[in-house]
Amino acid sequence: MRVLVIEDDRETAQFLLKSLRESGHAADLAGDGEQGLEMAGTGQHDVLIVDRMLPLLDGLSVIKTLRADGVRTPVLVLSALGDVDDRVKGLRAGGDDYLTKPYAYSELLARIEALARRAVPEEQETRYSVGDLVLDRLSHRVTRGGEPIPLQPREYRLLEYLMKNAGQVVTRTMLLEHVWDYHFDPQTNVIDVHVSRLRAKIDKSFDKPLLHTVRGAGYMIRDGAV
Amino acid sequence: MTELFKFLKAMASTTAFRLATGTAAVFVVIAGLLLAILFWQTNQVLTDQVMTALTAESEALRIEAQTISTGALIESIAARSRPDGPGLYFLADPTGKKLAGNLSRQPPETAGSDARGVFRYRPDIVSSKRERLGVAMAIPLPRGERLVVGRDIEDQRTFADGIKRLFIWSFIALTIAGLATALLISRIVLRRIEAMNVASQQIMAGDFSRRVPLQGSGDELDGLAANLNAMLDRIEQLMAGLREVSENIAHDLKTPLNRLRNRVEAALREPDSAPTFRDALERTIEDADDLIKTFNALLLIARLEATALDKSAEVLECGALVRDVAELYAPVAEEIGLTLEIAIRPTPPIRANRQLIGQAVANLIDNAIKYAPASSQRATRPLIRVEVAATASEVEISVADHGPGIPSHDRERALKRFVRLDESRTKPGTGLGLSLVAAVARLHAGRVSLDDNHPGLKVRLLLPVRLDVASPAPEPLTSPSVAKELSGVGATKP
Numbered sequence: 001m002r003v004l005v006i007e008d009d010r011e012t013a014q015f016l017l018k019s020l021r022e023s024g025h026a027a028d029l030a031g032d033g034e035q036g037l038e039m040a041g042t043g044q045h046d047v048l049i050v051d052r053m054l055p056l057l058d059g060l061s062v063i064k065t066l067r068a069d070g071v072r073t074p075v076l077v078l079s080a081l082g083d084v085d086d087r088v089k090g091l092r093a094g095g096d097d098y099l100t101k102p103y104a105y106s107e108l109l110a111r112i113e114a115l116a117r118r119a120v121p122e123e124q125e126t127r128y129s130v131g132d133l134v135l136d137r138l139s140h141r142v143t144r145g146g147e148p149i150p151l152q153p154r155e156y157r158l159l160e161y162l163m164k165n166a167g168q169v170v171t172r173t174m175l176l177e178h179v180w181d182y183h184f185d186p187q188t189n190v191i192d193v194h195v196s197r198l199r200a201k202i203d204k205s206f207d208k209p210l211l212h213t214v215r216g217a218g219y220m221i222r223d224g225a226v
Numbered sequence: 227m228t229e230l231f232k233f234l235k236a237m238a239s240t241t242a243f244r245l246a247t248g249t250a251a252v253f254v255v256i257a258g259l260l261l262a263i264l265f266w267q268t269n270q271v272l273t274d275q276v277m278t279a280l281t282a283e284s285e286a287l288r289i290e291a292q293t294i295s296t297g298a299l300i301e302s303i304a305a306r307s308r309p310d311g312p313g314l315y316f317l318a319d320p321t322g323k324k325l326a327g328n329l330s331r332q333p334p335e336t337a338g339s340d341a342r343g344v345f346r347y348r349p350d351i352v353s354s355k356r357e358r359l360g361v362a363m364a365i366p367l368p369r370g371e372r373l374v375v376g377r378d379i380e381d382q383r384t385f386a387d388g389i390k391r392l393f394i395w396s397f398i399a400l401t402i403a404g405l406a407t408a409l410l411i412s413r414i415v416l417r418r419i420e421a422m423n424v425a426s427q428q429i430m431a432g433d434f435s436r437r438v439p440l441q442g443s444g445d446e447l448d449g450l451a452a453n454l455n456a457m458l459d460r461i462e463q464l465m466a467g468l469r470e471v472s473e474n475i476a477h478d479l480k481t482p483l484n485r486l487r488n489r490v491e492a493a494l495r496e497p498d499s500a501p502t503f504r505d506a507l508e509r510t511i512e513d514a515d516d517l518i519k520t521f522n523a524l525l526l527i528a529r530l531e532a533t534a535l536d537k538s539a540e541v542l543e544c545g546a547l548v549r550d551v552a553e554l555y556a557p558v559a560e561e562i563g564l565t566l567e568i569a570i571r572p573t574p575p576i577r578a579n580r581q582l583i584g585q586a587v588a589n590l591i592d593n594a595i596k597y598a599p600a601s602s603q604r605a606t607r608p609l610i611r612v613e614v615a616a617t618a619s620e621v622e623i624s625v626a627d628h629g630p631g632i633p634s635h636d637r638e639r640a641l642k643r644f645v646r647l648d649e650s651r652t653k654p655g656t657g658l659g660l661s662l663v664a665a666v667a668r669l670h671a672g673r674v675s676l677d678d679n680h681p682g683l684k685v686r687l688l689l690p691v692r693l694d695v696a697s698p699a700p701e702p703l704t705s706p707s708v709a710k711e712l713s714g715v716g717a718t719k720p
Contacts (some may be wrong), residue, residue, distance in 0.1 A: 009341065088538075102518055180554060184585035185519060187592040187659070193557040 001046035001116045002026040006036030006062065007078070009055050016049065019105050040066055045073055047112045052079040052090065052097025060093040067094035074115040076108070078151055087183060100211055106217035110169040117168065128163035131210055131223035134203060135163050155181070157200050162211065162221040171218035242412030250404025261393045272382050274508050277360065278382065283313070284365050284375045291367045303373070314347070314360050314376035316434075322372070329362075329374065335373050336364040344379075359383050372516055418447050422454070434462050467531055476677045479520060486513040523658040530665040535579060542578040544621050544689070545570040545614045550613045551587045555595065564598050565609045573616035578670055583623075583689075586666040587612075589659040590625040590685050597629035597683075619691055620672070626684035637676040663687060 003020050005027060007013040013029050020027040028045070030036035032053040040048050048066075052059040063075050077095035079086060088096045096118075097111050111150040119130070128135045140156060142149045149158065157179050162170055172191040176182045194213070203209045212220050238244075243512045254413065291299050303317045307328035315327035325329070335343030342363035349358060362376025383713070425438045438451040493506030516700060559566040594610045611626045660674070663685070667674045672689040 083552055102514075104515075170319075180550070182551075182554075182584055183586075184580050184588065185522070186554065186588050188558055188595070190554050190558050194554075197557055 001113075002028070002044060003047050003049060003112060004028045004030060004036070004040055004045040005052045006030045006033070006040070006059070007049070007055065008032060016108075021179050023109055027052060031055075032060075033059065033062050037062050037065055039071060039218070041069065041071060041168060043073065045114045046213045048075045049108070049112065050075055050077055050095070052077060059190070060090065062094075074118065076112055076115060078103075086173075099154040104171075104216075106169065106214075107171045109155045109173060109174060110171045110218060113168045114165050114170070114174070116163065128160070128166065130163055130221050131208065133163075133210055134222075135160060142202070144206060149201055151198075155201065158198055159202065159221075162219065165221075167220065167222045169214050169217045169220050174218070179225060240412050240416055242415045243408055244704065246408025246411050247405060250401070250408055254397065254400045254404055254428045258393075258397050259285065261396070265386070265389055265393060265564070269386050272385075276377050276379055276382070280361065280363065280375065280377050284363055287373065287375060288365050288367075291365070291371075291373065296325075296369060296371065299367075299371070299373075309349075312378050313372075314362060314378060316362075316372075316374040318372045320370035320372070325371065326376075329376070329618045331366075332372060332374050333360070333376075334361055336362050336376075337650055345376075389645040396597075415447070422451060426454075431562075434458075434465070462616065464532060467528070479517065482513060482517055482520075486517070487511055489513070520658065523662055527658065527662055528664045528670045530582070533669070535577070535671075538579045538582075540580055541575045542580055542583065543575055544573050544578075544583070544623060547580060547584055548587050548612060548614045548623055550590060551584055555588070555591045559595050559598075559610060562595070562598070563608065564595065567609060567611045569611065571613075571615045573614055573621045576621055576689055576691055577672075578689060579666075582666045586663040586687060587623060587625070589663050590623075590687070593659050593685075594625050594627035594683075598627060599629055616691070620688045621690050621691060622686055622717050624684055624686040626679045628679065628681060628682035631678060631681055632676055634678070 002024050005013055005016050005020070007016065007029070008031055010031075011016070013031070017027045017029055028039060030136040031040050034056045036048075036050065036054065037057060039045075050059045050062055054062070059064075059077060059079075066073070066075075074096045075094065077093075077098045078101060079098065080101045080168045090098045096115055099108060099111060126137050128137070132144070134144070135142050135156075137160070140158060142151055142156065158175065161175065162177050168225065172189070175191050175195075176186065195213075199209075201209055208223075210221055210223060212222065214220050238247075256466045287302075291304065294302070300317060303315050303326040306313055307315045307326065309328060310606050314329050316324065316329040316332050317326040318324050318332060322332075333343065333345035333347065333696060335341070338485055342361070344359065344361050346357045348356075358378055358380035358488065360380075361379050362374050365373045365375060385662060387478055389498045422438045423655055425436050428436045437455045439457075440448055440451050489506055490510060493503055496502045518551045556566045589613065591610065598610065600607055610630060611624075613622075613626070615622050615624075664674045667687055667689070670689050672687065675688065676687065677684045677685045
């Protein structure tokens with residue numbers, strides 16, 4: 001995919017461009033808000049990464065202007081401000097996701113990949129399937145190889161989110177935000193325990209594991225090795 | 227004299243003085259107007275009386291003169307001209323020669339027929355040397371004689387002058403009294419405001435313990451002083467907090483930063499070896515992440531202490547949130563063989579920030595799990611009990627464990643930043659968990675209490691039920707007993 005980075009700090013921008021290219025994506029750079037607005041307006045990009053503090057035109061104004069012009073490219077807002085209020089402001093301006101500095105690159109990558117995927121018009125899927133694992137969103141039933149797997153409501157939602165992003169890395173923070181709606185640090189790696197319980201239910205008695213741990217990044221559900 | 231002038235000038239520039247003089251001026255002007263009207267009215271009435279009498283007499287004399295002879299008229303006028311009477315008369319033949327009367331000549335103001343006027347005259351009486359004031363009118367007579375009839379109005383004028391003087395003096399007296407009162411009031415008020423100014427200046431100069439003096443009268447100025455003092459207390463508290471933060475940063479962040487630096491330096495000294503570098507870098511990232519966590523917690527606490535709960539607050543059902551957070555931790559507790567018991571009673575909704583309350587509850591449960599006794603040294607059944615209950619005015623969220631607890635003399639200290647009573651720092655964590663909970667409580671106008679759980683620690687987060695929250699119809703307590711929920715029975719070691 002093609003990513004536009006609107007960021008004024010040269011070093012951060014170069015790091016992002018290099019990392020994105022290494023991850024197999026095309027990346028462009030805009031050094032200030034006005035240039036960013038102009039480049040994003042062409043509509044060639046799949047995802048925009050917008051820093052909140054920008055010269056000439058601040059990040060939120062860029063997003064607002066783009067949305068007013070009908071540009072629907074998904075936006076990840078980067079900010080040094082991490083309060084709930086700031087997050088709400090960022091999302092209200094038209095951002096699709098919000099990441100607080102400092103962040104791990106793996107977190108950023110996972111999030112923009114999820115954003116790009118979400119932007120593809122998906123017909124309301126009623127079934128997710130990965131290998132022989134099937135999740136029916138209407139009956140809330142999960143089966144693997146035809147065998148029903150009983151799940152707790154929270155485990156079901158965890159699996160649903162993982163399967164919605166099948167083939168992509170999902171970080172612990174993303175899980176905490178989307179499955180639990182918590183925007184704070186739970187100190188202990190509570191997510192790991194929940195994921196390992198889920199894994200015990202869907203993978204344990206089967207030969208081929210589907211739920212993989214991606215070291216230093218998070219989790220991924222896919223048919224085949226990571 | 228210049229001193230007094232300076233003093234007055236300083237006084238005149240004060241608000242109290244301006245207000246007082248303004249009031250006095252309005253009062254004086256109104257009083258002056260009233261007096262002027264009173265004077266004018268009185269004068270008018272007296273003048274009217276004189277004029278009515280004069281007109282009546284002149285009319286009578288005109289009629290009389292038509293019927294009697296000149297001689298008789300002379301006699302009549304002479305009879306009327308008493309030296310002490312108020313009446314003034316002058317009768318002359320057509321050539322102007324005086325025939326009778328107590329005026330020596332015809333006043334020039336009454337020349338011509340039917341003319342009237344006010345004039346000065348010198349009475350005939352020897353004793354009187356002063357000129358007096360009179361009013362007179364000429365009466366045309368059929369045979370060409372000239373008759374002037376008048377009235378002495380000197381007494382009336384003296385009376386009017388007296389009243390005028392009285393009015394002027396009372397006007398001056400009123401003005402002086404008004405100004406004096408204004409000065410006095412402004413002086414009294416100024417002295418108290420000056421005291422506040424002195425205190426503010428001393429505070430600005432760096433003496434933050436100074437406070438504005440109170441008079442104890444409970445008036446508006448005292449109210450202002452009390453509010454200023456409360457504001458100063460709050461500022462001092464914030465400053466102390468800030469100072470504490472910077473000291474803590476110096477203590478607790480420098481150490482890990484130094485450790486991080488040492489590790490990188492050591493790795494660089496090693497002979498080139500990719501695995502060594504890799505290991506060092508990975509541990510460096512871990513250290514950096516821990517530092518970021520500490521920073522974030524510190525910043526969050528500082529921001530909580532400096533802001534008010536406003537837009538971020540929502541109407542929150544504590545029970546549901548606490549159950550949710552507890553269930554997030556339940557599997558972790560279970561993994562290490564602890565029982566996490568959740569007891570939720572129905573509570574009224576409160577105005578709160580969901581994320582912050584969630585974070586606080588998460589910190590409490592995380593602490594309880596972290597400090598739970600190791601499985602080998604368990605004397606009692608390991609249990610962490612998470613409870614939500616309500617009193618009339620507060621919602622109480624409590625987390626109780628059977629860990630080592632905190633001795634009562636250390637409990638106050640435990641809520642402070644960076645305080646880890648476990649000096650060896652063997653447990654992971656930033657040491658900010660409880661102080662963050664305390665900051666969240668303060669933001670919500672609530673409090674945190676640490677109690678003995680016999681054995682262990684019971685932390686209670688008490689949040690006030692705000693009246694400005696529209697609460698739904700009162701729910702009947704479904705059951706008097708606690709809705710118990712056991713999530714993961716203990717002793718199921720993995």
